[in-house]
Amino acid sequence: MQTDAPCCELPAQPVPSRPRVESAPERSVAADKLHAGTAEYRRACLALFLGGFATFSLLYNLQPLMPLLAHGFGLSPALASGAVSAATIALAAALIPAAILADRVGRKPVMVGALSLSTVFTLVGAFAGDFHSLLVSRALLGMTLAGLPAVAMAYLSEEFAPTSLARAMGLYISGNALGGLSGRFLAALIAEHADWRVALVCLAASSMLTTLLFWRLLPPSRHFQPIQVAVADVLGNARKTFADGGLRLLFAMGFLLMGCFTSLYNYLGFRLVAPPFSLSPAQIGMVFLLYLVGIVASNLGARLVERFGRVVTLRAMVALMLAGLAMSVAPQLPVLVVGVGIFTFGFFAGHSVAASWVGRRPAPARALAAAIYLCCYYLGASLIGTVSGLAWQFDGWIGVAGCLGGGLLVAAVIGWRLGRVV
Numbered sequence: 001m002q003t004d005a006p007c008c009e010l011p012a013q014p015v016p017s018r019p020r021v022e023s024a025p026e027r028s029v030a031a032d033k034l035h036a037g038t039a040e041y042r043r044a045c046l047a048l049f050l051g052g053f054a055t056f057s058l059l060y061n062l063q064p065l066m067p068l069l070a071h072g073f074g075l076s077p078a079l080a081s082g083a084v085s086a087a088t089i090a091l092a093a094a095l096i097p098a099a100i101l102a103d104r105v106g107r108k109p110v111m112v113g114a115l116s117l118s119t120v121f122t123l124v125g126a127f128a129g130d131f132h133s134l135l136v137s138r139a140l141l142g143m144t145l146a147g148l149p150a151v152a153m154a155y156l157s158e159e160f161a162p163t164s165l166a167r168a169m170g171l172y173i174s175g176n177a178l179g180g181l182s183g184r185f186l187a188a189l190i191a192e193h194a195d196w197r198v199a200l201v202c203l204a205a206s207s208m209l210t211t212l213l214f215w216r217l218l219p220p221s222r223h224f225q226p227i228q229v230a231v232a233d234v235l236g237n238a239r240k241t242f243a244d245g246g247l248r249l250l251f252a253m254g255f256l257l258m259g260c261f262t263s264l265y266n267y268l269g270f271r272l273v274a275p276p277f278s279l280s281p282a283q284i285g286m287v288f289l290l291y292l293v294g295i296v297a298s299n300l301g302a303r304l305v306e307r308f309g310r311v312v313t314l315r316a317m318v319a320l321m322l323a324g325l326a327m328s329v330a331p332q333l334p335v336l337v338v339g340v341g342i343f344t345f346g347f348f349a350g351h352s353v354a355a356s357w358v359g360r361r362p363a364p365a366r367a368l369a370a371a372i373y374l375c376c377y378y379l380g381a382s383l384i385g386t387v388s389g390l391a392w393q394f395d396g397w398i399g400v401a402g403c404l405g406g407g408l409l410v411a412a413v414i415g416w417r418l419g420r421v422v
Contacts, residue, residue: 314350
């Protein structure tokens with residue numbers, strides 16, 4: 001939050017001004033940051049891209065298979081969505097503990113450990129004997145996976161030069177988009193020709209390779225200072241963080257954007273498998289290729305911010321999501337697909353703007369602010385995903401669209417209020 005500089009009394013006699021001489025430590029810290037165009041910057045961006053890729057691939061690979069899970073385990077669509085919600089709500093609950101752990105042991109060890117353990121629990125889920133066991137494995141996956149998104153934003157803010165941060169954040173989020181696309185598409189494709197269990201085994205193998213590359217490519221932290229954090233300190237910093245009206249609005253924005261986005265894709269498969277579309281799992285997986293739009297949007301979001309500013313860009317992306325949602329109600333498949341593509345573009349660009357805004361905003365504990373943002377982000381996926389499932393049972397896709405439309409209208413109000421706290 002910007003504040004006016006305090007007034008001070010003028011000296012009685014003019015004092016000649018002296019140019020400020022930057023100290024050697026300050027120069028070395030500035031030079032030590034990762035700048036766009038350097039080889040180490042490219043390695044770090046590739047590593048974080050892969051980390052984001054693995055995160056969304058593991059978290060959402062069962063989303064297009066929810067109709068298969070509902071049929072196989074005899075579940076309603078709302079209960080079947082628990083395969084996604086169990087992971088996201090556990091992830092949300094573990095974000096702040098993971099951030100505290102990273103403050104003690106370091107950024108890179110926590111991120112590598114998160115990817116490694118979540119790969120193991122993906123493999124465990126492939127051999128679940130019933131839906132309850134699958135939910136337990138998914139919750140453990142979400143809990144361990146929390147270590148990467150909770151820490152990645154802090155790593156970005158600490159290690160990248162401010163002028164290079166927005167683009168690096170966009171690349172990281174585009175990795176989320178490609179991972180979400182690949183995980184969903186490959187899971188649907190493999191499940192149609194084999195089984196959802198085989199799909200999880202294949203995706204666990206892919207995650208193992210991605211984890212090795214992430215470990216080899218990511219440069220160690222240079223600006224991390226380990227700290228021992230007490231619970232009282234965390235609560236105190238959390239109170240100070242929530243005292244910032246701008247951060248509160250950004251947390252609410254993340255909750256709504258992610259909640260609406262996850263809900264749309266949760267129940268899209270149920271709509272497409274039913275008449276008049278009657279698509280197969282592999283064909284539904286093809287629709288998830290719209291995540292490619294997210295890769296473009298995440299990187300374009302930074303350019304739009306440079307040209308139009310954060311407030312205007314964020315408002316425009318919420319408006320795009322509303323327009324895409326309205327188009328998704330159409331009974332014609334091409335119109336629906338275009339609408340979902342517009343919705344996807346608006347989400348990824350909007351999230352890229354909001355996430356980088358949290359990273360740039362002054363906060364008493366930046367890693368904690370990033371963790372709270374992501375906690376709200378994934379809580380939105382869980383809570384709005386469940387509520388929209390009840391709306392599906394009430395009135396099908398129209399009910400889901402009405403529920404999500406209400407959430408996006410609230411996001412539009414938040415976007416308007418953010419213009420007053422820049």
